[in-house]
Amino acid sequence: MRASFLMKSQLIVVFVFVLVATVPDLVRSLNPSLNDDVLGLIVFKADVRDPNGYLASWNEDDDSACNWVGVKCNPRSNRVTELNLDDFSLSGRIGRGLLQLQFLRKLSLAKNNLTGSISPSIARVDNLRVLDLSENSLSGAIPVDFFRQCGSLRVLALAKNKFSGKIPESLSSCSALASANLSSNQFSGSLPIGIWSLNGLRSLDLSDNSLEAEIPKGIESLNNLRAINLGKNQFSGKVPDGIGSCLLLKSIDFSENLLSGSLPETLRKLSLCNYLNLRKNSFRGEVPDYIGEMKNLETLDLSANRFSGYVPSSMGNLQSLKVLNLSANLFTGSLPDSMVKCANLILLDLSQNSLTGDLPAWIFNSGLQEVSLSENDLLGSTKSPLGNSLGKLEILDLSHNSFAGEIPSSIGNLSRLRFLNLSGNFLVGRIPATIGELKALDNLDLSENQLNGSIPLEIGGVVSLNELRLEKNFLSGKIPSSIENCSSLTTLIVAHNRLSGPIPAAIAQLTNLQNVDLSFNNLSGSLPKQLANLPHLLSFNISHNNLQGELPAGGFFNTISPFSVTGNPSLCGSVANKSCPMVLPKPIVLNPNSSSDTASGSLPPNLGHKRIILSISALIAIGAAAVIVVGVIAITVLNLHVRSSASRSAAALTLSAGDDFSHSPTTDANSGKLVMFSGDPDFSTGAHALLNKDCELGRGGFGAVYRTVLRDGHPVAIKKLTVSSLVKSQEDFEREVKKLGKVRHPNLVALEGYYWTTSLQLLIYEFISGGNLYKHLHEGIGGNFLSWNERFNIILGTAKSLAYLHQLNIIHYNIKSSNVLIDSTGEPKVGDFGLARLLPMLDRYVLSSKIQSALGYMAPEFACRTVKITEKCDVYGFGVLVLEVVTGKRPVEYMEDDVVVLCDMVRGALEEGKVEECVDGRLQGKFPAEEAIPVMKLGLICTSQVPSNRPDMGEVVNILELIRCPSEGQEELE
Incomplete structure (x- = not known):
């Protein structure tokens, strides 16, 4: 009320x-x-x-x-x-x-x-x-x-x-x-001319829209304008001349439009302007000399246009200039020496032009931090300028020019260097050992030169290295094992050289490696087996070498392309399309005529005599076995009539709706075999039927589950297997079930016993009263929904159970929310684990159609016969389960005109920066974002399409325990 x-x-x-x-x-x-x-x-x-x-x-x-x-x-x-x-x-x-x-x-x-x-x-x-x-x-x-x-x-x-x-x-x-400021919207059409009447306007930002047509005349009336940004639109035509009348302008951004023509002469009046960005338009002609009169310029970006001619020497007057970007134009000639006066210059980008001449020394004597002169026609040597370096450079890109000579040892003076690209030149000689002094370097590209000698051992000193490219040179010698010190390395490309010797096992220590290319060298020996443990490999090209032996097994190498191993005649394995020779022991040759104890391949006469005695014993044993078999057949024939008369009563015993049954753990030919792992032979169902339809709890890929109560009042869940035609023989079945019966973990449903006949197999489990996770998430058991803490505990408990199973070499194969039960304390209990071990073979069709029946949880490798099924398929299903628990959405949902796949939806939201919106709306903000967002990211990592990119469940548990960060007010989220 x-x-x-x-x-x-x-x-x-x-x-x-x-x-x-x-x-x-x-x-x-x-x-x-x-x-x-x-x-x-x-x-x-x-x-x-x-x-x-x-x-x-x-x-x-x-x-x-x-x-x-x-x-x-x-x-x-x-x-x-x-x-x-x-x-x-x-x-x-x-x-x-x-x-x-x-x-x-x-x-x-x-x-x-x-x-x-x-x-x-x-x-x-x-x-x-x-x-x-x-x-x-x-x-x-x-x-x-x-x-x-x-x-x-x-x-x-x-x-x-x-x-x-x-x-x-x-x-x-x-x-x-x-x-x-109307930027970053979807406005379209032309700019309203009335906007120029706002003569009090100081700042106008209309960038990142779809505005078009010409910029209207009349801008000169904005006498107070300090900043104007029309970038990232579709404006065309010329920059209006009137802009020069806005004498207070400090910032102009007309970048990424369709503007054309030459720069208006009136720009020279804007002596207060410190930011001019006209990049990515279609401006033509020479950059006017008056540019040097805009002495307050700090940033000048004219990149990605069609400017031509020389870089004006008046640039040297821009002593406040910090950023100069003239890249992707048609500039010719050499860099003006006057630019040595630009003492405050931090970034210089003149790449993708047609500049000629030598590399000016002032580049290395100034305070420059980033220099890119790539894709020009610059000549000369790099030795002299680098020799005078003051070591302030962080980025140096001189790639694809015509530099010659050796790389000077003074390169080691550039102690702050993070990026060095000298590729596509005519450099000769050795890679200097001082390269190892570049502790901050994360990208080194010396490819497409004429370098010789070996890769220096000192390369291991570049501990921050992320990418190393040395391809298409004349390098020889071995790949140094010191490379293992470059623990951050993700890319290693040394193809098209003259490297020899084995692939060092040290490479297998580089756990961040993604792309490796060792092709077209003279490498020999076998591949280190440890390479299969590299978790993030995307490509590994060893083609056209002299490698031999078998490819590593597991991980990326289960799916490696044949093109990545071709050209190695002695390499074997299925990918190399060549079978590996079997390693067999040398056969023993019995030579009764040999009198020498040391004769090769023979045995002493007394051993030969002993072998004859054994053969006679074997014959006797065979005869005895034959007698026993005849006796068994006779007894079987005599019992046929007894069995046929007892079969009806046996069926009534196991399937009757009203009878109790009580058996010892011994085999009874009439009723089957019942084993309880507790050791208590007094087992009976009391008043409830064993397989009463009214007591059915649910059905899955392996069969239906029923609830029943033992005579002592103890409830159990009984699974009637519906894969009888696929189940192993009784001996194998019992062996596997007994192994599963020994598996005990707080987050696993305990197997308490089993019942066997040739036509009926039952598994007896502990009964979990709280229902399954699917119903809690999607059907709201008891009208309640799970809090964030309950969801996190379910995710963590499920992860621990899977990690425990994987330690025992047990793959679940069927992770889904209906197989995760919730006990009375809220703890998760994973069921149906290891049941695939009861089948004679792990056929993909059986796993996918009979067992892995829940749409959306199935790892992609089930659809590819060339990919080995491993515990990583459980990791994928767990990842989907994580996203299901956090979002409250099913793995696949059917809309009126679309099918929404949960993984794709969350991944898209993450890319758009809206992943927090995916959290179950029923939580109404009562969740810590610092936990929910990392958990969803972990779920996406677990659902990687490449199995080797998924973490192990042990790693997942560690990550989840790191994510859990109780803070003040956590109780409010309960």
Whole structure:
């Protein structure tokens, strides 16, 4: 009754709020003392969802809103002047309640999840100065007259939403506007010309939209403009000449458009400009000399255009310049020496041009940190400039030029170097040993040169190395084992050289390796078997060498391409299309005529005599066995009649709906064999039928499960196997079941016994009362849903059980939520483990169609006959289970016009930065994101398409225990 009364009260309150929002005059006439600000904010609150409870202090019984979170008031009038709810995780829509805040000067709702269209009345609040709705999910077109009454508005921020349509012409009505940011939306059409009438505008950002046509004339009227960003649109035509009249401009970004023509002469007037970005357009002609007059420039980016001619020597006048990017143009000639004056230059990128001449020494004498001159026609030697280096460089890319000579040993002076690319030149000589002094280097590319000698042992000193490319040189000698010190290495390419000797086992220590290419060398010997343990391998090319022996077994090498091993005549294995020779012991040759004890391949005469005696014994044994067989056959024939008469009673005993049965653990020819692992022979079903249809708990790939109660009141679950035609013989069946009976773990359902006949096999399990995980997640057992802590414990307990099974070399094969039971304490208990061991062979069809019956959990290797089925198929199923538990969604869900695969959905959300939205909505924010997000990422890693990329279950347990981070207030999540 109380709940009903509260619900009715809430409905009445909401109705009054709506009434107040729509008919304020009527309400004020009924209650003249009613505070409009409190009323408006409460109505606003009713339209949004507040998962973190930030608005909990907003109470409709308060006389004033001035003490509420996010609210500021005028101290004299006590009227609300500011509402700042940035980054509150609010969702829902922006309602009309804010219209009551007549004295509101600032409204900031940035960085939330608000949706729907924008209300046409928000901008009509008379005193509003700041409107910030950026970084939400607001959509639709902005009404044409939205800005008709925005004369007081000074700051407008609608960036990073989903607004579409045209920018309204009414924006020109905001005569006091100083800053407008409409970037990162879906606005289209042309730029409204009225925008140039806002002569108070200081900052205009319309970037990352779909605006088109020419930039309209009239920009010269924006006398106060400091920054303009029209980048990432589809503007065409020329930059308007009037831009030079905006003398206060400091930042100009017209990048990534379709602008063309030459740079306007009026740019030279912008002496205050420190940022000019025109990259990725179609500008032509020479860069004018007046560029040197823009002495405050700190960033100049003219990359990816069609500029030609020389780099102007006036660049040397830009002494404040920090970033110069002229890449991907048509520049010719050499770099001007005047640029030595650019003492503050940090980044220089002139790659992908047609520059000629020598490498200027000033590059290495300045404070430059990043230099890219790749893909030009630069000549000369690198020795002299590098010799004078001061060691400030972090990135040096001189690839694909015409540099010659040796790599100087002074390269070791570049102690901060992280990236070094000298590939595609004419460098000769040895790789200097000083390369090992580059402790910070993570990428080294010396490929496509004429280097000789060996790979220096000192390469092991480059401990941060991530990629090493030395292909297409004349390197010889062995691959140094010191490479094992480069523990971060992911890419190792040394193909097309003259390397010899074996592949060092040290490579197998590089557990981060993904791509390895050792092809077209003279490597010999066998491959280290430890290579199969590399968990992240994507490619491993050893073709065209002199390797021999068998390929490593397991991991990546189970799926290695034949093209990656071709050209090794002595290499064997299925991938090499050549069988490996069997290693057999040397046969013993009996020579009765030999009198020498030391004769090769013979035995002494006394051993030969002993062999004859054994043969006679064997003949006697065979004869005795034959007699026994005849006797057994005779007894069997005599018992045929007895068996046929007893068969009906046996069937009644095992399948009757009303009889008890009690057997000792011995074989009874009439009724079958019952074994209880507890050792108690007194087993009976009491009043309930053993296989009563009314007591059925469920059905799975192996058969139906029934609940029954023993005579002593102990409940058990009995699985009747429906794969009788596939089950092993009685001897093998009993051996495997007894092994499973010894498996004990807190998170595994215990097997308590079994029953056997040739036509019926039963497995007797402990009974788990809490039902299965599927019903808890998708059917809401008892009307409750699982809390975050309960879900995490289920995931962790399931992981521990699988890790334990894998330690015993038991693969589950059928991980799914219906096979995870929940006991009375909330602990998970995994059932149906190891049942595939009861089958004579692990046929893929049987595993996929009979056992692995749950759609969505099946690892992709089940569909590929060339991939070995390992415990990694359990890891995949576990990964799907993790995502199912966290999201509350089924692995595969069928919509009206689509099929949603859970793994793909979560992976897509992760790429879009919205993975937190995938958490089960029923948790309503009552979960720690610092646990939920890593758990979902772990689930995605476990569902990798490549089995070797999935972690072991032991690793999974360790990761989960690291993720679990109890914090203050954790109890509130229960």
